[in-house]
Amino acid sequence: MEKKRNSFKGSIGFxxxxxxxAVGxxxxxxxxxxxxxxxxxxFIFCxxxxALTFGFTLLVTEIAIGRKTKQSPLTAYAQINKKFRPLGTIATLVPIIILPYYCAIGGWVLKYFISFATGDGVAAAADNYFTDHITSLWLPIILMAVYVVATAAIVFGGVNKGIEKTSRILMPILFILICxxxxxxxxxxxxDADGVTRTGLQGLKIYLVPDFKALTLKSAFTTIFDALGQLFYSIxxxxGIMIAYGSYVNDDTNLMKSVNQIEIFDTLVALLAGLMIIPSVFVFMGKDGMTAGPGLMFISLPKVFAAMGKIGIVVGVVFFVMVLFxxxxxSVSIMEAIVASLMDRFHWKRNTAGVVVLIYSLVAGTIVCLGYNKLYFELTLPNGTVGQILxxxxxxxxxxxxxxxxxxxxxxxxxxxxxKTIIDEVxxxxxxFNRKFIYNVTIKFVAPALLVVLFAQAIGLFSF
Structure with a gap:
């Protein structure tokens, strides 16, 4: 265990x-x-x-817990109240489960970047290209392993030379590329072949202007809870990530200012992602091109880039560089949450904890990749969707x-x-502490109520 806990050198790095x-x-x-x-x-309005209420409340809470306890998620909750020790275990299980399949998807991104960078972008737009790749045996595993090692290399570098230094380089580049x-x-x-002309500005209108005529009470509730679910992905x-990162924040850092900046940056990138993708897909594929899930990124967008002609190959390279960043x-933050937890709980050095998590990621990531061929099965989940290992x-x-x-x-x-525990820390x-009233009401009443409904919907008790 490090004698003195590492910390971010400045608030900008944090x-x-x-x-x-958050931007993933x-x-x-x-x-x-x-x-x-x-x-x-x-949807954007919701x-x-x-983000300004529910998201702000959870974000400032977790960062403050991390800074107050100087512990990672596995041990931080018990520092606040010993009876909540099991909560730390559950919070740590989340990144443990997410990391392998996130790295498998990272391998898919790497595959598409290589395809466009080597001039094979037109082939990547073929109907079966994505399916053929994920169902093949060795290449997804190899690319997943490359991605895991790259992630681990940054984590091995530590808080300053690894995580902070990488973020200072990649995040400005990512923001410029997405703009x-x-x-x-x-x-x-x-x-198109029917003589219908579509423009990016028309796609922008679809993205930004709500159609109130199509809005019903059912669709409004669906939108609200879709936006709520997206917040978990977005922030x-x-x-456990924000608790781990919060534990590396200096005591003299203005947490409120930092949280506001994180909120703005993350929301802005999410909005820009829509500005980047929706007009592009609309122009070349119409509204039908907006397929759910990874299919949007790995199936619809390559077709869009191919339809652009030669410039599309360049755009495809830039796009997948941005996605890779x-x-x-x-994935660095996900891995760091696990590594930090092992360091705090078992007093391991960073390299020891890092090696354990690296080996786990490679083994579990391989199982995820095999879930599309050798270990393929179909299981109906409580929310009605059918899936396999990932x-x-x-x-x-x-x-x-x-x-x-x-x-x-x-x-x-x-x-x-x-x-008051969080407010005093901030x-x-x-x-x-701006938004103190909102914070108190949300942490006590609003957030728990919304989370109960979200959980009930997730396990299939009802649907909108």
């Missing part, structure tokens, strides 16, 4: 690292898909309102454990330790 964790694959494909599905501007692609998407224009709460900053892991972590962690975190802070240097 903000970029936390934003890097969920922002790139899931936010645009939900925005397109859920009435565009109305998301922003929830460039977003602006380019608005300039697109295409006339990296309820998976977004993915790696997130889908089961995603369901258990995101739909079961994360709402449980978030709910009991609210109970711990809202009713047991009291909100304001220890004389800072103002």
């Amino acid at each position: 903000v970029l690292a936390a934003a890097g964790s 694959l969920g922002n790139i494909w899931r936010f645009p898909y939900l925005a397109a599905k859920d009435n565009g501007g109305f 998301y922003i309102i929830l 460039c692609i977003g602006v380019f998407a608005l300039t697109l224009k295409y006339t 990296s709460v309820a998976m 977004a993915a790696i900053t997130s 889908d089961v892991m995603d369901y258990v972590s995101n739909n079961i454990f994360m709402p449980i962690v978030a709910f009991f975190t609210c109970i711990l802070i809202g009713w047991v330790a009291k909100p 304001t220890k240097n004389g800072e103002k």
Whole structure:
């Protein structure tokens, strides 16, 4: 165990690292898909309102718990109240479950980047290209392993030389790339075989302008809870990451200012992802191109890039570089949450904990990859979807454990330790706690109620 806990050198390093964790694959494909599905501007409105209330509450709570205890998620909750020690175990299980399949998907991103970088982007647009890749035996495993090793190399570098340094480099580049692609998407224009011309600006209108005529009470509730679910993907709460990162924050850092910056950066990138993807897909494929899940990124967008002609190959390379950066900053934070927990719980050195997590990731990641061929099966999940190994892991972590962690975190802070525990930590240097009323009401009443409904929906008790 390190004699003195490492910390981020400055608030900018912390903000970029936390934003890097939040800005991941969920922002790139899931936010645009939900925005397109859920009435565009109305989804964005709901998301922003929830980010400023629900998201803010959970984010500031977890970061403050981390800084107050100087512990990772496995041990931090017990520092607040010993009876909540099991909550730390569940919170640590979330990144343990997520890391292998996230790295498997990272391998898919690496495959598409290589394809476009080597001029094979047209082939990547073929109907069976994605399916043929994930169902093949060795290549997905090899690329997953490369991705895992790259992630581990950053984690082995530690808080300053690894996580903070990488975030300071990759996040500004990612932001510039996503802005460039977003602006380019608005300039697109295409006339299909039926003579119908579609433009990027028309796609922008679909993305931003809500259709209130199509809005019903049922669709409104669906949109609200889709936006709520997206927040878990977007701000990296309820998976121990922000507690681990919070434990590396210096006591003199203005937490409120940092949390606000993380909120702004993450929401802005999510909005820009929609600006980048929805107009592009609309121009070349119409509304039908907005397929759910990874299919948007690995099936629809390659077809869009191929339809652009020669410039599409360049855009495809830039896009998958951007996605690769977004993915790696997130997988680093997921792995770090596990490594930090092992260091704090068992007093291991970073290299020891890192090797254990690296081996686990390679083994479990291989099993995930084999889930599409040698270990393939189909299982109907409680929410009605049919999936295999990756889908089961995603369901258990995101739909079961994360709402449980978030709910009991609210109970711990809202009713047991009291909100003053967090407020005092945030304001220890004389800072103002903006949105104090919202925080108190949300942590005690609003967030627990929403989480109960979200959990009930996830396990199939009802659907909108």
